[in-house]
Amino acid sequence: MNRTLQFTFAAAALAASAVSTVAAQNLEQRTKFAQDREQLAMYAKRVNQACGTHIAFSINYASYANAPAPAASVRVQSPTEYLMNAGDAIINICTSETGKQAVAGSIKSVVGMYTNGEEESLSNGVFTYKIGYSGGNVDNPEKWLKAHL
Numbered sequence: 655m656n657r658t659l660q661f662t663f664a665a666a667a668l669a670a671s672a673v674s675t676v677a678a679q680n681l682e683q684r685t686k687f688a689q690d691r692e693q694l695a696m697y698a699k700r701v702n703q704a705c706g707t708h709i710a711f712s713i714n715y716a717s718y719a720n721a722p723a724p725a726a727s728v729r730v731q732s733p734t735e736y737l738m739n740a741g742d743a744i745i746n747i748c749t750s751e752t753g754k755q756a757v758a759g760s761i762k763s764v765v766g767m768y769t770n771g772e773e774e775s776l777s778n779g780v781f782t783y784k785i786g787y788s789g790g791n792v793d794n795p796e797k798w799l800k801a802h803l
Contacts, residue, residue: 705748717768724787737766740783743796756803
């Protein structure tokens with residue numbers, strides 16, 4: 655598959671994921687998530703440039719729309735900012751040729767979701783990163799990916 659077709663497919667997948675969650679969100683959430691999608695697209699370009707890949711990035715916005723309200727003491731970030739832990743981990747792995755090959759051969763898409771705590775999984779080329787409002791750091795997904803790539 656050529657690069658233009660891969661990028662077009664990735665963009666279409668991102669758009670489809672955006673449309674599928676609109677009904678579950680109120681106007682404020684839809685506005686914030688629309689802004690977040692723009693941030694996600696720019697961030698995906700950064701990761702793909704660093705790795706020489708065409709990884710599709712998406713966020714399950716319904717998981718954030720239905721998440722419980724965070725504690726008042728928690729600084730809530732955008733879903734993309736939470737997903738950046740996983741993306742930064744991928745960038746760090748891509749600093750070597752071996753890492754780039756492992757990423758290119760194993761990760762076709764990255765999905766971010768809300769959950770309590772932090773979870774990583776990789777299945778059929780889809781790296782899923784779940785994280786709660788308490789956040790995390792790049793170390794956890796990076797260690798996980800290094801052990802599973």
